[in-house]
Amino acid sequence: xxxxxxxxxxxxxxxxxxxxxxxxxxxxxxxxxxxxxxxxxxxxxxxxxxxxxxxxxxxxxxxxxxxxxxxxxxxxxxxxxxxxxxxxxxxxxxxxxxxxxxxxxxxxxxxxxxxxxxxxxxxxxxxxxxxxxxxxxxxxxxxxxxxxxxxxxxxxxxxxxxxxxxxxxxxxxxxxxxxxxxxxxxxxxxxxxxxxxxxxxxxxxxxxxxxxxxxxxxxxxxxxxxxxxxxxxxxxxxxxxxxxxxxxxxxxxxxxxxxxxxxxxxxxxxxxxxxxxxxxxxxxxxxxxxxxxxxxxxxxxxxxxxxxxxxxxxxxxxxxxxxxxxxxxxxxxxxxxxxxxxxxxxxxxxxxxxxxxxxxxxxx
Numbered sequence: 001x002x003x004x005x006x007x008x009x010x011x012x013x014x015x016x017x018x019x020x021x022x023x024x025x026x027x028x029x030x031x032x033x034x035x036x037x038x039x040x041x042x043x044x045x046x047x048x049x050x051x052x053x054x055x056x057x058x059x060x061x062x063x064x065x066x067x068x069x070x071x072x073x074x075x076x077x078x079x080x081x082x083x084x085x086x087x088x089x090x091x092x093x094x095x096x097x098x099x100x101x102x103x104x105x106x107x108x109x110x111x112x113x114x115x116x117x118x119x120x121x122x123x124x125x126x127x128x129x130x131x132x133x134x135x136x137x138x139x140x141x142x143x144x145x146x147x148x149x150x151x152x153x154x155x156x157x158x159x160x161x162x163x164x165x166x167x168x169x170x171x172x173x174x175x176x177x178x179x180x181x182x183x184x185x186x187x188x189x190x191x192x193x194x195x196x197x198x199x200x201x202x203x204x205x206x207x208x209x210x211x212x213x214x215x216x217x218x219x220x221x222x223x224x225x226x227x228x229x230x231x232x233x234x235x236x237x238x239x240x241x242x243x244x245x246x247x248x249x250x251x252x253x254x255x256x257x258x259x260x261x262x263x264x265x266x267x268x269x270x271x272x273x274x275x276x277x278x279x280x281x282x283x284x285x286x287x288x289x290x291x292x293x294x295x296x297x298x299x300x301x302x303x304x305x306x307x308x309x310x311x312x313x314x315x316x317x318x319x320x321x322x323x324x325x326x327x328x329x330x331x332x333x334x335x336x337x338x339x340x341x342x343x344x345x346x347x348x349x350x351x352x353x354x355x356x357x358x359x360x361x362x363x364x
Contacts, residue, residue, distance in 0.1 A: 009056035009129045011035040014046040014072065016064040024059070027118070031126045043067030043075075050080055057128055062089035062096055070096070073103050084128050097159065098208050108206065109151065117154055124151065145197055146225055148204060153177045153221045156345060158209035163196055170196040173213045177345065178266070179224055180215040189216040194228045222286060223263035259285040262340070262358050267350065269326055269341040272297065273362070286341070297330055297339045318359075320351055329355040333363050 011028060015021050021039040029037050035056070040046035044067065046058065058076060062069040069087055076083060086107040087100050100108045106128055112118040145163065149172065152159060156177035163170050170184030172193060182192035217224065259271045263285050270286030274294040284290035300319065308316045318331040327342040329351055340358055342351050 009033055009035040010054065011037050011057045011059065011125075011129065012046060012049055012055050013037065013039045013059045014041075014043065014064075014069070015039075015061040016041055017061075020061070027122060028059075028125060031122060031129070033126060033129050035129055043069075043072040046072060047075060047079075050076065050083070055080075055083060057084045057086065057125070059086045059088060059125065062087055062100075070099060070103070073100065073105060077104055086125065086128060097157075097206050101206050110157075120151060120154060145199065145204070146229075149174075149179065149221065149225070152206070153179070158211070160207040160210055162205045162207055163199065164203050165199040168199075170199075172196060173210060175209065175211070175213070175215070177221070177343070179217050179221050181213055181217055190219065190224065190227075193217065193224060197225075197228050218266070219264045220266055220268050222269060223260065223265075226260055226263060226285070259283055262361060265354050265358055267343045267346045267354060268358070269343055271341075271358070272339045273336060274298065274339075275336050293339060297337050300330060301332055301337055318355065320348065320355070322348055322351070327351050331355065331359045331362075333359070338362050 013021055013024050013028070015024070018041060021041065025037045025039055028035060038049060038055075040049055043064065046060070049055070050058070058072075060069045060072055069089075073085060073087070076085060085105045086109070087105050088109050088111050089096065090111045097108050107124055109121060109124065110117075112121040149161070152161065152174050154177070158175050161172040161174065163172070168184065170192060171182065172179055173181040179193065182189060182196060184192045184195050187195055219227070259273060262268065262271045268286075270284065272282065272284040272287060272290055272293050274283070274297060275281040282290050282294045284293070287293055301316070304319060305316050308314065316332065318329065320330075321328040324344065326344050327346060327348075329340050329342065331338045338359060340355060342354065346354070
């Protein structure tokens with residue numbers, strides 16, 4: 001019997017900081033595909049390694065002394081055209097981003113700093129390593145355009161996504177991590193955004209930002225993606241071929257959260273409504289662990305209400321907390337509680353004002 005061993009991909013990391021190399025070596029070695037991870041501290045050393053044995057992917061820092069990442073990529077593209085390439089940088093620079101994609105890199109990403117960014121970064125690298133699957137978009141093969149947009153928004157980038165699908169060409173404008181406009185054929189705004197996201201395959205480029213672009217989309221990118229997915233599900237269901245995993249295709253799946261409309265407000269990452277002590281009355285949008293969050297909200301409100309009574313300062317109406325990864329706001333109405341998570345880029349005043357609008361819509 002002949003046993004065929006799975007292919008073990010070779011990954012080369014290039015960075016002039018030895019500590020960074022060790023950190024990324026450790027993280028990437030534990031990917032599901034368990035790649036054979038090599039490192040290099042200079043462009044010359046990286047090219048020498050690439051010449052000595054075949055590699056699947058080169059992950060390169062951008063700014064390095066003597067030979068920077070773009071110079072290495074120019075040589076690599078000419079000498080090793082089949083090698084997949086990814087660029088990571090600690091400094092956001094739209095000109096470098098545009099130049100890198102123009103040179104044909106598969107992925108350009110800022111070095112992750114939060115848990116969510118690290119998970120998404122590792123997922124993208126794993127996807128590049130296993131990119132034999134047909135379909136997807138150049139840059140993150142086997143990933144959808146939704147993933148590409150989320151990556152741009154999570155890194156709070158300002159850029160223009162140019163997407164081509166056959167003879168069709170569309171653009172999505174992103175400003176400080178929010179989709180502000182889209183255009184394809186004779187469509188604009190949210191209609192164009194939904195049209196572009198209906199494409200299953202294609203190519204994309206990330207162009208320099210256009211700060212003067214007029215904003216036509218005011219929905220948060222999370223709410224925009226959710227509504228687009230629902231619209232696509234409904235359209236396909238009407239044609240008798242619902243998307244796999246969609247509400248129309250999944251038997252017994254709960255309907256979409258009634259809180260989805262609250263996610264339209266700028267900067268909202270998740271929303272949860274609950275009645276403390278009644279687990280079956282928890283409704284949420286954007287959360288993987290709603291029951292745990294509901295318990296936290298109930299305990300927090302109970303604690304602060306008890307404190308308010310002892311201090312005799314009046315009835316508790318709401319709470320705000322500003323965190324390093326995200327901000328949190330809690331409000332109560334009659335026997336129900338509402339909790340909303342906000343992006344860390346929002347100021348306290350923005351959180352307070354947005355929460356007031358969310359609560360007003362919730363109780364109406």
